[in-house]
Amino acid sequence: MTTTYICVQWIHRHSDYPVQLYSELDEHRFEVRKVEVSRDGRMSFAGERSQSGDTRLTTEPIPSFAEIASDKHFSPREISVAEFEAVWSAAINQL
Template sequence: MRYIKAKWIHNSPEFPILLFSELDAKHWEIRKVEVYADGRMDFADGKVQSGNTDLGLVPVPSLEEIASDPEFEPVATSAEEFEAIWKVAKAGNL
């Protein structure tokens, strides 16, 4: 598994400002967390989702390709960081 975090730079409160994804070997999203400027978090996996968050319909591009868009600042992250944000998102949406 790979884990990525991307900061999304924009001024619209209706869209998330942080995106966390757990990816399989072919870059398909397994789980995702979206964090909004107001602190709200939504999540999705293959079985459940909250808010408007859903898994991607295509594989996630490489970090370099994502970074080529100036609206995004992607970085690799750890399984531990992903699991921590996943637990918080799920707990806030139960």
């Protein structure tokens, strides 16, 4: 089983949408857990059993890095499990 962790910077000017998207992906690139970070630093999250705010897991596999990066509004990078877990912990403890 291969798990991937990514952070995608979403480049936009809308104050109602997150600017960073952290995802834990399973071997088929489906989200297992996700954290969304807003411009003001607020965080919301979604997992298989819990969620906060408007954050939800996607129902489709996440596209490849190349496909995400081909859109000038998104800047993806792979992150470590430790970085994801730190962000996840911060999000769930923000409640």
